[in-house]
Amino acid sequence: MHRFVAIVLMGAAAPLAAAQESEPPRRNLKELMSQRVKRGTVTAVANEIGLLVISIGEDDGVAEGAEFEIIRKDESVASIVVNRRDHKWSAGKVVQKKTEPRVGDVVCSGSRFTDEQRKSLLDHAFSFRPLKDEDYARVRAVLADLESDDIAVREKSVKVLGMLEGPASSVLRSLDPANLGAEVRARVQDALKELDRFNRMVQSPGLESDIEFLAVIDDPRGYERLKSILSGVRPFSVAGFPEKGAGLAEYLTGWWAYSKGRVRWNARDDRFEDR
Secondary structure, eight states, X not given: XXXXXXXXXXXXXXXXXXXXXXXXXXXXXHHHHHTEEEEEEEEEEETTTTEEEESOOGGGTOOTTOEEEEEETTEEEEEEEEEEEOSSOEEEEEEEESSOOOTTOEEEXXXXXXXXXXXXXXXXXXXXXXXXXXXXXXXXXXHHHHTOSOHXXXXXXXXXXXXXXXXXHHHHHHSOGGGSOHHHHHHHHHHHHHHHHHHHHHOSSGGGGOHHHHHHOXXXXXXXXXXXXXXXXXXXXXXXXXXXOTTHHHHHHHHHHHHGGGEEEETTTTEEEEO
């Protein structure tokens, strides 16, 4: 889900997924969990007067009065408000700081998730697992209720799907729209939108969308998720999955850069496989 480079492992597109609205810009989970998006770096400092120059400007959509967070090693250093800009750079006044900003610090926009939001996101993402026959049976039973003319019954069925979280989303995406009536197809899309309150941000079912995040997250489910989705592909299927450690994220980053064209996502079994 260290050094955070946005690495997105995309599974095969599902039939119903293609009919959704256009997706937001791709972001890695580290940025998502804090709602911070890397925008640039600090290029000059004048700490004695509380001024910074940053590497983004009008061409990057920066407006006067915009506020940015200065980050170093994933810790907030300071906040600035832009009071001058050019095409390729901006200058800002430090309005809050924990320590002195430095050249090379990262410039981010956005604000942190609350603890409750963070827990909800992780609980949802870790709800994905290999699909079982009973998952298909439960979702298909709910689909019958989606056909009901009774609004209350339809609303209840959507809530039931929401309780199933990851498995429900995977099953719905695996359905062939040609086998569904027009009204049911529309209602399935509505259900997916509700289920995808987090998926639409991470852009992929489950936490396979950011290897580095999963390798270092302070949640034991992160490492177990990595092991679950990668153990079936080479070299891990032969040599075993590596133990958790400080070098795991860097190792997996290098492995993915070399191997991404050699694996494919199996949504039913919730894992990657060799092509």
